[in-house]
Amino acid sequence: MIMSLVHITRRERFSAAHKLSRADWSPERNLEVFGKCSSPNWHGHNYELWVTVKGEPSTDTGFVVDLSELGRIIHDRVIRHVDHKNIDVDVEFMKGRLSSTENLAIAIWEQLSGPISGIGCALHRIRLKETENNEVEYYG
């Protein structure tokens, strides 16, 4: 019996470069579809990432999850690959994908859901904010 399912969220941040541009499209078409995000020499963002997991608090510790352990997983699987990097050039788990915020959130989910299952709770939501006006949520 689930008596008290709690969601707990850890915020992390990373700064990265990217652009939205397809090699198989002309510069004109890229500009038409992606606007200033297609600017050829890259631009970048301070991304904010909220990782929400869910579970029942342990009666021993009151914790759904050890947040330090969760933080280590997020750092090992996501942050060290993207922080101060170029998402389109440097990031293995984004190879072959356009670096829209949507696609990046999905890829971060894929990086995290397995390892988080391994520490006794379930990944619930990836929330990724690209600018103060734009953000996405992904629930798997």
Added chain:
Amino acid sequence: MIMSLVHITRRERFSAAHKLSRADWSPERNLEVFGKCSSPNWHGHNYELWVTVKGEPSTDTGFVVDLSELGRIIHDRVIRHVDHKNIDVDVEFMKGRLSSTENLAIAIWEQLSGPISGIGCALHRIRLKETENNEVEYYG
């Protein structure tokens, strides 16, 4: 098959005047029910509006929706009607409704859900913040 439903949110802002007051009630009753919000010569807020839509990212663009197009709809259907306006006097889509944050969020949903369906995704949530302490969410 839905493989990757993503929610994407666009934030917009507007500054507007309003009051909470019923013409068919006495000033005393308005004050009793609506408190300082019934102040006769209006007050106002910097409203923050988050419009969340959902859909699958396009394999062509990585986008659930073209955010510029979404922005244009929000501007055309909501912002230009309410920004630097009096909600109770100037706003056609609020005629006959008390301008509580709840009612305003419902009216904004009604303004947006049709046009957003027209661009290939679905409106998921209106979140409207009146002050840093008060906000509403509406899911249709």
Added chain:
Amino acid sequence: MIMSLVHITRRERFSAAHKLSRADWSPERNLEVFGKCSSPNWHGHNYELWVTVKGEPSTDTGFVVDLSELGRIIHDRVIRHVDHKNIDVDVEFMKGRLSSTENLAIAIWEQLSGPISGIGCALHRIRLKETENNEVEYYG
């Protein structure tokens, strides 16, 4: 028929001391499990609390709930017990519970759900932020 279920959220804040430490564990084990949160002479936080209730707006007032009344309940049942207090020493409703953010959110839910039912709406969510990087949500 529910035509327009709206969620409305009230934010409150409190500043409190606490620690994470079990009397039946050695200092070493407490340190190992709870890290710096087990520091013996307490530490503290500025907690932010968002209480979300749901209901249909009244046709008379446009309100799901009178926010002043909701505020009074939150103050009477939660804030006056925890603000400028030590959660582990001073707070009756946390007696016998470790003051993890998870447990504190659950206890706040228990304090509020009955009284909120008494004013004609339903408690939907407790969101409690301990630091800018850590927060929990509880839906009962």
Added chain:
Amino acid sequence: MIMSLVHITRRERFSAAHKLSRADWSPERNLEVFGKCSSPNWHGHNYELWVTVKGEPSTDTGFVVDLSELGRIIHDRVIRHVDHKNIDVDVEFMKGRLSSTENLAIAIWEQLSGPISGIGCALHRIRLKETENNEVEYYG
């Protein structure tokens, strides 16, 4: 000898209606000069006000000023006059002045500097934010 001059700031908030419009100008000229701020039926803002005073901390209390007393002065001299009011219609101390953020900050200084001198410290700065993009500072 001043050994340790400290500045301490108290934030307050108020929600008010106003417009920028001169009765001695045509609507066209008001629109040309004041843009959408001249909209005839008012608009409004959530203003944030930071009042900074300076002085030496008391050796008895460690305080430059009793913040509760400072808060009472700000409430009595400013907030109760402007919160949930129309700055152009309801506020005695703005009579005859255009309600630009600049003029409002100056008027708030005038309301506060005398009473603050009376509690043993000196008003240093009024900071007034009208929207997240616009704010003024006034030093007397």
Added chain:
Amino acid sequence: MIMSLVHITRRERFSAAHKLSRADWSPERNLEVFGKCSSPNWHGHNYELWVTVKGEPSTDTGFVVDLSELGRIIHDRVIRHVDHKNIDVDVEFMKGRLSSTENLAIAIWEQLSGPISGIGCALHRIRLKETENNEVEYYG
């Protein structure tokens, strides 16, 4: 006689790529001095820029400056050159300068101080925030 000097601040934002790396240094030395900021394929930020000007409010308008005009100058002289650009590759006014936040703030001052003098007020401060933890202020 200056009776009421007021400072007014306009916030703008831009998203840009950059890196800290000198062509005349080895990758090892760049890494040692600039750390992860020297990552070869660029990274990026959401920069926040606050431009503060000072002057006396006009008795005609209550304005120190027409904020729309100030906004146009900031856009024309700064934002359109850096937003969704690579500061090190695309920006003429940063040619030959390392793109530290310090140097970028100085260059923005140089871009703005002349044109702002031309609209009857004086540039007072450039405040530039690179991340939520790092920012610079420059007073000319």
Added chain:
Amino acid sequence: MIMSLVHITRRERFSAAHKLSRADWSPERNLEVFGKCSSPNWHGHNYELWVTVKGEPSTDTGFVVDLSELGRIIHDRVIRHVDHKNIDVDVEFMKGRLSSTENLAIAIWEQLSGPISGIGCALHRIRLKETENNEVEYYG
């Protein structure tokens, strides 16, 4: 000749317990003077600390200061002493001082000004925020 003095600010955070209470005063007098801050079993805050230094950017690096080195000094001299600690019990550099925000900011200045001189720039300002409504600035 100083051609371009720049101020650069590093933000850090710490969570700590404290109270305002004098052992040589009765509980009644402590309550009268310090209000709820005198609550005997402590309370606490998430403090935000902004450390501003000033200097000329190096022509070699564009930096006023190596922010990593500045961060290490702040951590070594301040954060590790106060984070997850009780300011009144655990912190050597606050011994014998009431833990008002004013006094804490002065003590942090004293901890940092010498070591910061040692890395080639000058401490300009300590800004310390106790809650979202209260903060102090100290310039030495």
